[in-house]
Amino acid sequence: MNVSRLVGHAPLGITPLTELYTDTPIGWVHSSDLDDPSPFLEAGQMLLTTGRQFGSFTSAEDYERYVGRLQNVGVVALGFGTEVVRSGTPAELHRACTDAHLTLVQVPYATPFIAVSKFVADGIAAAAREQLEWALSTQDSISKAVLGSGGLVAAVRASALAIGCDLAILDPDGRIVHGSVSGGVDAHALRLLTRGVRARDRGEGPAGFWAAHTLGASGRLLGALVVTRPAPLSEPECSVLTMLSALTELSLEHAADERLGFRSVAQRLFELLVDGRTEVVRGALAPHRVRLPEEPFDVVVLPLRGLPPQVRDSIERLAVRGERLFTLEYRSDLVVLVDRRHTEMVTTRLRQARLGAGLAGAERWTQLSDALGQAAVASAEASPESILTFTELTSKSILGLLAESRVSEIARLSLASTLRSPEGDDLLREAAVWLHHNGAWEPAARALTLHRHTLKQHMAALSELSGLDLETFHGRAVLWALLGSTGNTALTDKKETE
Template sequence: MATFLHEIVALPELGLTLLVPTAGPPRVGATVADDGSAPRAIEWAHGSDLDDPTPFLSPGHLLLTTGRQFDGYDAADYRRYVGRLVEAGVVGLGFGTEVVRAGTPPELVAACTTAGLPLVEIPYRTPFIAVARAIADREAAAARERVEWALAAQDALTRAVGRGGLSAAVAAAAEALTAEIWVFDADAGVLEHAGRAAREADAGRSAAEVAAEVLGRGRRARIREPFGEGTLLVQTLGASGRHPGAVAVARGEQLDAPAESVVSTLAALAELALEHADDLRTGHRSILQQLFELLREGRFDAVRRAAEVLGIELPSEPLTVVAVPLTSLTPAFRDRLERRSSPARARFAVARGAHLIVLVDAETATTERRMLDETRVPAGASAPGGWDELDGLVAQSLRALDRAAPGRSVGFDELTGDGLLGLLGAGSAPGTATARELARARLAPLRRTAEGREQLHAADVWLRHNGHWDPAARELGLHRHSLRLRIETLGATLGLALDTFPARAELWALLAASGSSSATAPPRIRPATSRREPT
């Protein structure tokens, strides 16, 4: 806590008289640059009767003198003397009376008034050491108060983390420091956030950007940089080369030593929490494999409740499955993929065989694939689907991965773009399982709705009647115009011009491969029997 001249003058035991006043208590946020009349804090009191004591002074000093050097001074000499003090950054001048002369020289009062330098008269009964001690006592009391505040704040943080985890500790630290605080994971993703610091929209880099840069260096670091009108402090957590995250604190004023001790306490708590979370995540790998098998059995609600206990939120439908070969992942990158599974990110990552299987919602799949492409990791992504299609979606992702070039991802929809016949024409004949997955993925949106299922059934009957409208309509109990409308709608949905033979062949192949056709094999033609002429 700073000590100002008007506070020292107000101490009755010193008996000081203010001859040239200060500007009064400092305004909040005021600086000398903003307002030349704003008072500055007293750093220390120094006594000297030298004609030029400035070589022994520092900015913020209060100079105390008995005036021995003023013998023979005229008004100009006083002005030059005061000018030297102002230039040296002296915050005030104390004149001790009755030692060399009675009272304070009027010329000195005039010079201080002109220069705006506060002047205090010190009575003979008050030794200079008493003034210095008063300043020191106030500084010591302020330091003790700050230490006690820091101890109380640290105690509040440890109590909060026991009561409500890391989130409660971050909130307690933000309140104690009057600051905005973030806790980031190793990928600079926000894990916890509390408080709010005043900051303009164009006030430089965000806390996340600074944290990403610092974490990317791979070394322990604590850096500061301007943040709006205040300062941003970012401190990494953990040892060099293995940082589980970072803590960032944005504040409108500089952090003093007690405040930094509170930040250090928060960093220690955050480091323990994140390292514990990493240990748990590694230990939960076998549990996640068991939960994945339960998902395959259709026990979604039970798995969702268990995942919540582990701090994981399952993605919502429609979901996408992304498969990544474990051999292409470094331990650090695998940790990164698994760490992204959290309540804030609806993801589920599990090792299955030689692959890491990642379940995400369809909207997140694009971001996930972009991140894998940027890091040159091969991956296969399924088409969107429901939880009841999980096995098929996993198979799709593995089929897509088989066709992924090194260092890039491939979506299963990229394989279905040209249809089954397109794959045959390209010389990539699909196996039975691949054909079934391609067909089911292509028809999945239609099979999810009653109208789509009716269209597929109508198409099956229509194709069995070789595309003849009247017999197909009679079997379906529809008017042939109604049947034609359903087939045209189906063709528009699938992007097939069903008035052409290749499109009808593609539709028949899709229905047969997906199991939607009632006649998956073409009818056989009986060979003609030769009739022998009677002899």
């Protein structure tokens, strides 16, 4: 209800004397003939007067001061009732209202002030009923959206459309998982999430008015809701967001419980992966949002001890967000199988948390066991806050590790791809003889009863399988160390036969 509707209601016979300077809704209507009624008025209200007080006014300044007092408290319109105390509206009052841009209307003698108050009150009540019906209808549509196939995504979309705003749901890491907002408002929500307690904030920025509040309980936040739009939210609109927040919390709580429950399932599925039953695991994952990484993939291993729960939760959330990532507990470690396109995302998360980890690559699922062992060894050698790859470990320090108890395991894992090949054992035996002859082709070939070109071809094949450059001294030295560490007796046997 605003002044335009009041003037437009013909039965009241109200006449505008000035421009209608505002369309601000009228919050209530008061009547007073006091010289200064401002202590009894509030912003957004309309004042009606018969002008009895104007009898004591002697100058135009008196009218200006009177209008100024009304304007200072936020009165949206002044109505003058004629023919009660005096005929017509005072010209000085008209001029003062015009100069102050305060709307002035004239109320005829035949229209009692109570009729004006009742019309406005009825309009306010009707608007309240309309807003309530809108809120109930909108809440109903949001509930149906949640229960339908669209789920929370549909509910967010329906809420944003109904309220006419940008709206987004953020996860505990501050990443938008549903909807969208502009103007960097999600940064406000991230600050609230960082505090770790249930909180809310609002303000005004480049994108207009914004509001943000966290979801979930303090100490176990589930995310946050952020909304932006040009105008502030009304109470009915706030009620719609309150309902959306409640539904979102339920949805996020369910997702968190589902993610935690999946941990025990993941361990069983991992056993199947190790047994080579990859397709069985893919089928078992169909009802879940987790997907296995594509080949080739990486294996990341880090100790569970000292691992902050929120870091593990953060990595697991990557999986349920659609990233190809599989996380599980294995012995006393956390193991992450990750698509190489997203390895950097995981390692960055660990570095940000100042955690060390081991990493190894696998070209095929058949190499999972080897890669797991390699990553575990690298994890044991990794310093805090660093990600150590198995390749870095073996290429830089294999000779220095010969005295350590784990060196044989490292050597075996390094030669895993070679040992799996049909000709692997023969190639390693030939390599041992070749190295025993200081890499000289002729004497080694004679000892093996091979042509030297055939031996060269075999060593080239071994170089490709092992990833070692056997044209260099370093590559040959590492191979020699690996052969000795795996208990290969070819060197000793050769010495005994000569």
